[in-house]
Amino acid sequence: xxxxxxxxxxxxxxxxLTYARDSANRTYDLLxxxxxxxxxxxxxxxxxxxxxxxxxSALEIVGLAETDRVFYRIFRQSGETLTGESSxxxxxxxxxxxxxxxxDAPHSGEKVRFVxxxxxxxxxSGPEWLLVQLGQTRIARDALQFDLFSKGLAGxxxxxxxxxxxxxxxxxxxMAPLAGIEADIRRRQPTDMTPLDALPPREVEGLIGAINxxxxxxxxxxENAQSFIADVAHQMRTSLAALQGQLQMATEQQDQLxxxxxxxxAYEQSxxxxxxxxxxxxxxMVIHRGVDGTTETVDMLSLVRSCVEELLRDxxxxxxxxxxxxxxxxxxxxxxxxxxxxxREALRNILDNALRHGPPENHVEIAxxxxxxxxxxxxxxxxxxxxxxxxxxxxxxxxxxFYSLNRNGGGSGIGLSIVSAVAxxxxxxxxxxxxxxxxxxxxxxxxxxxxxx
Numbered sequence: 001x002x003x004x005x006x007x008x009x010x011x012x013x014x015x016x017l018t019y020a021r022d023s024a025n026r027t028y029d030l031l032x033x034x035x036x037x038x039x040x041x042x043x044x045x046x047x048x049x050x051x052x053x054x055x056x057s058a059l060e061i062v063g064l065a066e067t068d069r070v071f072y073r074i075f076r077q078s079g080e081t082l083t084g085e086s087s088x089x090x091x092x093x094x095x096x097x098x099x100x101x102x103x104d105a106p107h108s109g110e111k112v113r114f115v116x117x118x119x120x121x122x123x124x125s126g127p128e129w130l131l132v133q134l135g136q137t138r139i140a141r142d143a144l145q146f147d148l149f150s151k152g153l154a155g156x157x158x159x160x161x162x163x164x165x166x167x168x169x170x171x172x173x174x175m176a177p178l179a180g181i182e183a184d185i186r187r188r189q190p191t192d193m194t195p196l197d198a199l200p201p202r203e204v205e206g207l208i209g210a211i212n213x214x215x216x217x218x219x220x221x222x223e224n225a226q227s228f229i230a231d232v233a234h235q236m237r238t239s240l241a242a243l244q245g246q247l248q249m250a251t252e253q254q255d256q257l258x259x260x261x262x263x264x265x266a267y268e269q270s271x272x273x274x275x276x277x278x279x280x281x282x283x284x285m286v287i288h289r290g291v292d293g294t295t296e297t298v299d300m301l302s303l304v305r306s307c308v309e310e311l312l313r314d315x316x317x318x319x320x321x322x323x324x325x326x327x328x329x330x331x332x333x334x335x336x337x338x339x340x341x342x343x344r345e346a347l348r349n350i351l352d353n354a355l356r357h358g359p360p361e362n363h364v365e366i367a368x369x370x371x372x373x374x375x376x377x378x379x380x381x382x383x384x385x386x387x388x389x390x391x392x393x394x395x396x397x398x399x400x401x402f403y404s405l406n407r408n409g410g411g412s413g414i415g416l417s418i419v420s421a422v423a424x425x426x427x428x429x430x431x432x433x434x435x436x437x438x439x440x441x442x443x444x445x446x447x448x449x450x451x452x453x
Contacts, residue, residue: 020148065140193219328369384435
């Protein structure tokens with residue numbers, strides 16, 4: 001602001017200097033012009049020639065500036081001097097001036113302001129032009145110019161200083177609450193995410209609101225992470241304890257058949273533990289990528305085919321019939337904006353559930369179509385199987401972590417929770433219903449343009 005005020009004062013000072021110079025010139029130019037007119041009026045033709053009677057009033061007018069010297073000259077158009085100093089300088093282009101002409105020129109070692117004015121006189125030899133040149137040194141007018149400029153500049157500087165003072169006072173007063181907010185944040189413990197209780201100035205009110213919103217989201221993320229870690233720790237301890245128990249019981253068996261059964265159970269438990277660990281890592285990755293908001297153009301048709309090919313490599317899927325219906329796709333095909341890694345995890349878990357919980361001769365149908373939901377274009381991906389399905393009263397519960405119906409064993413209760421987390425992160429809609437064969441129908445509606453505003 002000091003730099004800004006300095007520029008403003010400098011620009012105004014240049015304008016003030018011009019104004020002071022013009023005002024001083026106008027004031028003293030009126031005196032010079034008045035004296036020149038008074039002299040011209042006292043020039044008269046006589047039979048014997050021209051008579052020049054310089055009135056004392058003309059000299060008294062220019063004599064008001066007591067410190068200045070005055071020079072004069074009366075001459076013909078031809079340049080003949082009638083009276084006065086013939087050495088006075090003339091302008092470069094001299095025309096016969098009926099009106100006063102003012103110019104500055106050096107004379108007698110000083111800067112002098114001159115006025116030049118002519119008068120047509122009719123004498124014995126006919127009409128001719130006579131000119132009066134009157135000059136005055138610039139001491140008085142320069143003093144007046146300096147006085148006007150200095151007083152105006154003093155006023156500008158005073159206004160600038162007062163303005164800066166009040167501006168600094170106002171800014172400090174307006175920003176004073178920020179010091180309290182800073183002290184509040186510094187006193188807080190790392191775990192304290194309560195919103196800032198302050199009345200900030202209007203200019204930073206949005207900033208404080210954004211900080212409070214960020215701390216609320218951070219607190220929610222921290223609570224989710226703590227809950228997830230607690231659930232993971234509990235499930236891992238339980239699974240590892242069961243595995244350890246099976247192995248311990250196997251080492252205590254004397255009968256080879258009993259020992260083999262215990263080892264088989266320990267193998268099954270280790271398989272479930274590995275699967276649960278992988279799904280927990282997938283769940284954590286999906287949550288992280290959902291918060292990170294990574295998006296790109298994804299071809300869902302290619303993604304579905306890739307997941308189906310991966311599923312068919314599983315020996316347990318050798319007798320499963322899988323069909324893909326894609327007749328309902330719109331002109332843009334199956335391309336959406338989203339996170340391809342999270343979407344792949346969701347599809348893999350949906351297909352994996354259909355495989356694991358279905359009968360030996362299962363039938364899985366995948367359908368893709370374009371739909372319009374609340375005026376927004378979405379891609380619908382539905383997967384139906386011939387398994388036992390999920391009762392309607394438990395469909396909300398199975399979307400929570402570690403909730404399993406325990407059908408056919410081996411369920412970790414994480415698969416559908418991963419699908420639910422992906423649906424939320426992609427602004428999609430997840431729906432569970434009955435399939436046409438009595439099994440489960442998983443429907444995932446994903447907006448084509450990605451996250452909702």
